Amino acid sequence: MNWEIVIGLEVHTQLSTHTKIFSGASTTYGAEPNTQADAVSIALPGVLPVLNKGAVERAVKFGLAVGAHIAPRSVFARKNYFYPDLPKGYQISQFDLPVVGMGALTIQVEPLSGNAKPYEKVVRITRAHLEEDAGKSVHGATQGMTGVDLNRAGTPLLEIVSEPDMCSAAEAVAYAKTLHNLVRWIGISDGNMQEGSFRCDVNVSVRKPGEPLGTRREIKNLNSFKYMQQAIDFEVQWQIDTIENGGKIHQATILFNPDTGETRAMRSKEDAHDYRYFPDPDLLPLDITPQMLEAMRATLPELPEARRARYVNDLGLSAYDANSLTSSREMADFFDACVATVSNAKLCANWLIGELSAQLNRDGLDMAQCPVSTGQMSGMLARISDNTISNAGGKDVFRTLWAEGGDADTIIEAKGLKQVSDSGAIEALVDEIIVAQADKVAEYRSGKDKLFGFFVGLAMKASKGKANPAQLNEVLLKKLAG
Amino acid sequence: MIPYQPHLYKAFTMSLSTADVQKVARLARLAMNNTEIEAARVQLSGIFELIAEMQAVDTTGIAPMSHAQDLSQRLREDIVTETNQRELFQSIAPQVESGLYLVPQVIE
Incomplete structure (x- = not known):
């Protein structure tokens, strides 16, 4: 039987500010418990929140990067829930007037199965709003008690909500990856998924073609793209099986267990009304001035989408090469630096996507930690390009550059790698x-x-x-x- | 806009019963005797009447205010100003262990 899958994502990305969203406490990851939990973070009576300019700027920057409407005036609201990881009894968030309105993100989808071709799709972004993170609960330290670490409480988050525009796990993963690349590319988040800087909630429902939307279940807190794909695949199959066996889907919040590859219900979803949102009287409305908007626009780098298009249209690279090269800002910048001196774009692309990426993988490094500089790399590529050395000789030079450093010409000389063109x-x-x-x-x-x-x-x-x-x-x- | 919350609006139009006040007091963890309950009932009902009066004003076409002051939020520079005061803060906590605040077990 034919089923349509409908997926929307809510992504919490931690903004890369030095301090918390409403106080001057540090946000450095991994500190001793509660050493970064100041009077505001632990909600002592009488404290007042003061909004962090750095968090606002990053939210605006994101909005501009996805072509969204930036609200000239937005409002902070209290989302009431009682849980010791947020001792105020409410989370300061934004509700009906978020800072970032409707925008869109273009994604490149690599189908996961069969011989389907890669394709492009536009996913609409409903909104993005600023809010504070909660602390961490530590269970089981003392019998009958829960330990609370409030270092993370008050860390600035941008919650990015998509429209339910994705219709497969592959599309959801492509969207999440594109978004992950973008927030790092524009420098608003370190995107560190192990440390929880980029957490995805995935809303999944199924329906027969032409029918109204099915009831959705929300898979919470996925912090790996692999798990996201597994969780969606399992959840979709579970929903289809349930309906085909005469059952009904109930709205619920669910968790994915990576060990079993299964999803299970955590709690039935509360109504939004239960949070009793209301404007926070401690915070005035947030005005984004045209000056701030323009200042932020000026700090935006060439975006991945524009750079991908430039690589294809101006440099004549394939879509595959352009996608690979724009998979991170560091990679794209490295490539641009090489092309600036070597000018043979295809040669540079092949080496970066091939040998360099493979070596990074082998050593478990990312591009930012690459031991070979752009100068060293282009020095070597220039010698391949002008036929001084062969591609095989280039590999020899590259291995030496990686392990020992130096410069290409000296290595070519020392190893006698010059090819005979006489x-x-x-x-x-x-x-x-x-x-x-x-x-x-x-x-x-x-x-x-x-x-x-x-x-x-x-x-x-x-x-x-x-x-x-x-x-x-x-x-x-x-x-x-x- | 704040979502329409029918249970609140309903309360605006009627005066509170003794049972209502007892329920609210229990939720707020307040121990109140019958005299106090009656006093609170009269006072709270008075507040609801006031709200009902405000509800009656025609606000068509007027944008809702999100704050009583017509100002905009001041922004703070993103600079660390707070130091570690864990010992001081935890000196008044009922129970701490290894730097963690301890609370009665939370079951998810």
Whole structure:
């Protein structure tokens, strides 16, 4: 039976400010419990919140990056719930008047199965609002008690809500990855998923084509793209099975268990009304002035989408290459720096996506930690580009740059990697082979074309791998033809 | 807009019963004797009448205020100003352990 999947995401991204959203306490990750929990974080009576400019600026920057309407005036509201990880008894959030309104994000979807081709899709962003994070509860330290660490309480979050525009796990993952790349690209969040800087809640429902939306269940707190995909796949199948077996879906909040690969209900979803939202009397409305808007616009870098288009249209790269190169700002900037000196875009792209990325993976590093500088890399690429060394020689140079540093020209000299492009030398070498291998040459000339590779191998060996491959091929073809 | 909350509006139009006040007192964890309950009932009903009077004003076309003062929020520079005062803060906490505030077990 045919089912349509409907998915929307709510992403909590932690903003990369030094201090909390409503106080001057540090937000540094991993501090001793409660050493960064000031009077505001622990909600001592009489304290007042004072809004962090850095958090507002980052929210505005995000809004601009997704082409959203930025509210000239937005309002903070109290979301009431009682839980010791937020000792005020409410979370300061935004409700009916968020700072960022409707925007959109273009995503590149890689279908997960079959031979389906990658495609592009626009996902609408409903809104993004500022709010404070809660603290952490530690269970089981003392019998019958819960320990509370309020270091995280008051950390600024931007909650980014999408429209239910995604219709597969692949699309949801593509959206989350694109968003994750974007918040790091524009420098508003470190996006560290292990530390909870980028947490995804996924709303999933299923329906028959043409029917109204089904009841959704919300998978909470996914902090890995792999888990997101597994959780959605499991949840979709569960919902379809439930309905096909005559059951009914009830709105619920659910958790994904990575060990079993299953989702399970956590609690039935409260009505929004239960939170008794109302404007926080401690905070005045937030005005975004045109000056601030323009100042933020001026700090926006070229966005991933624009850069991808530039790589395809101006540099003639494939969509695949352009996607890979814009998978992080560091990668794209590295590429731009190489192309600026080497100008052979395809060569630079191949090396960055191939050898460099593979080496980063092997060493478990990300681009920001790459031990080879753009200067070192382009020094090496320039020597491949001008035929001083072969691609294989380039790998040798790259390995040395990675492990020991230095510069390409010195390494090429020291290792004798310069390829032989002197046509006289290559011809002499080929002549010798033709004399020594008279039998094979005769076979080749009588129609055994496959032997060509054999001659190439011999010649390369004779040149100690230094012969310019293109030139060698040419000379061999000519001489073998007799 | 704040969502329409029918249970509140209903309260505006009627005076409170003794049972209502007892329920609210229990929710607020206030121990009140019968005299206090009656006094609170009269006072709270008076407040509801006042609200009902305000509700009767025609506000069509007037944008709701989110704050009593017509000012905008002052922004603070993103600079750390707070120091670690855990010892001081935890000196008045009922129970602490390894730097954590201890509260009765929360079951999710």
